[in-house]
Amino acid sequence: MIETLGITGAATALGIGLLVGLERERHKGQGQSRACAGLRTFAITALLGYGAMQVGGGLLVAAVAITLGLLITVAYWRSLSDDPGLTSEVALFTVLVLGALCGSQPQLAIAMAVVMAGLLAYRQKLHHFARSQLTEAEMRDALVLLTAALVVLPLAPDRYMGPYGGINLRTICTLTVLLMVVGAVGHVAVRALGTRYGYAISAIASGFASSTVTIAAMGHIAGKEPANVKILSAAAIFSNLATVVQVGLILGAVDTGLLRPVFWPLVCGALATGLYGLCLMFPNTAKSASQPIKVGGAFNLKLALVVTLTMTGITFLSSVMLRHYGEAGLMLTATFTGFADAHASTASIASLAKSGQLPFDAIAMPVLIAVSSNSLSKCVVAWVSGGRRFAMYLIPGQVLLTLAMWSGILLS
Structure with missing residues (x-):
């Protein structure tokens, strides 16, 4: 039924956004020091990337990316954390691109999303390995x-x-x-x-x-x-x-x-x-x-x-x-x-x-x-x-x- 309606790519983009968004939501924090993006933001961004690619192609995706960059910059500078980091911001950009990719190469987009989610989820273990084990x-x-x-x-x-x-x-x-x-x-x-x-x-x-x-x-x-x-x-x-x-x-x-x-x-x-x-x-x-x-x-x-x-x-x-x-x-x-x-x-x-x-x-x-x-x-x-x-x-x-x-x- 989904294939008949032609929304397979949109469903894939939503799944990618939810996958990465769930991981980011767990590390988002609370209060005024919380990160700028969580489950809903990532899911919407993935759908935005897919929709922009379908409507206006790469040019519209680039315009959306620039707008998203401006919003992220404002949120970054308003962060009260001493070291806010850029992981969530970069992940948000990546989700936008992966959402756009779902229209032409959904398998590649899913694979990249899984790898990215794994890197985000095992952040502490990877840091420990790089600093203490290696x-x-x-x-x-x-x-x-x-x-x-x-x-x-x-x-x-x-x-x-x-x-x-x-x-x-x-x-x-x-x-x-x-x-x-x-x-x-x-x-x-x-x-x-x-x-x-x-x-x-x-x-x-x-x-x-x-x-x-x-x-x-x-x-x-x-x-x-x-x-x-x-x-x-x-x-x-x-x-x-x-x-x-x-x-x-x-x-x-x-x-x-x-x-x-x-x-x-x-x-x-x-x-x-x-x-x-x-x-x-x-x-x-x-x-x-x-x-x-x-x-x-x-x-x-x-x-x-x-x-x-x-x-x-x-x-x-x-x-x-x-x-x-x-x-x-x-x-x-x-x-x-x-x-x-x-x-x-x-x-x-x-x-x-x-x-x-x-x-x-x-x-x-x-x-x-x-x-x-x-x-x-x-x-x-x-x-x-x-x-x-x-x-x-x-x-x-x-x-x-x-x-x-x-x-x-x-x-x-």
Whole structure:
């Protein structure tokens, strides 16, 4: 019925005004020091924006905005508060624009209104987070991440270059930003959840930076806390979940079509890793598993640059081997580079497939070879860092992960 009457946009505008107005009404205050706008003002302003756009278009909306600005200025200067702020005033202008937007793009207007209402409702928590929870180093690293994602990435050329046509700067930047974002998500998760869940969550989060380093760190702790060797081994195994997830994210970031040949191997590997880790954790309770391990910052510019250079070098080497020795050369490259980093090998394989040098259906074998050789190197690291007992718990899990991923090819 509403659609028939043609007032869907007006109803959307009213809903936006009421949503934001309800939040502002709760913080409006009372008496002469109360804010200048509440529930009714916001609802009317949203309808005003919608009506102005329908009657006179953008020009009338601009005239209404100027008039509204004059009224808000008068109300602001008449405020008796020592620090009246501008949040409600800016929100009122935004509601006017969102109301005007409801006529052409109601979905976008609703999404923006929900985000704005959330920012207004969680004002105190956001202030506390920015002032008390966010450290100087995290702020710096966040700015680096935003610069890489919003400035460097859009400027990177999206074409294949180099003597063998295997290097794409846009792909390399995308993967680098992806690794930084994933590491950031893990870091934020640990900060939000605290240390209550112990080494397991810390290992998964830090595994996004480096699963091999995480295993080495767990082995080092196991040497100091032999009573917790089983729970530490489980946490080390869980760090492989980050490896599996990152392989999938890297392939999907380059081209979603690359996920099809390795979908089941990745699923089987993740399930095997999770089940084995739970079997180690379930009958035991760590005595001092309360401190998250530290393997570097969540936003690490040095790590990002190293990963970028590693990906570039391995991609170039893989392109050379593929050109001169065919797929056999690519398999050999994946084997040796996988010992150091499965993610860089996966990125190089994905780049070659995206550039047309390797069929999409042929990526599963080199990707699994890279993951398998990386799994072998983790076994060696576990033995060296944690000793025989730690390695005896971890090695079966790495073998199970590898076998499960290779078995997943049968389902593909």
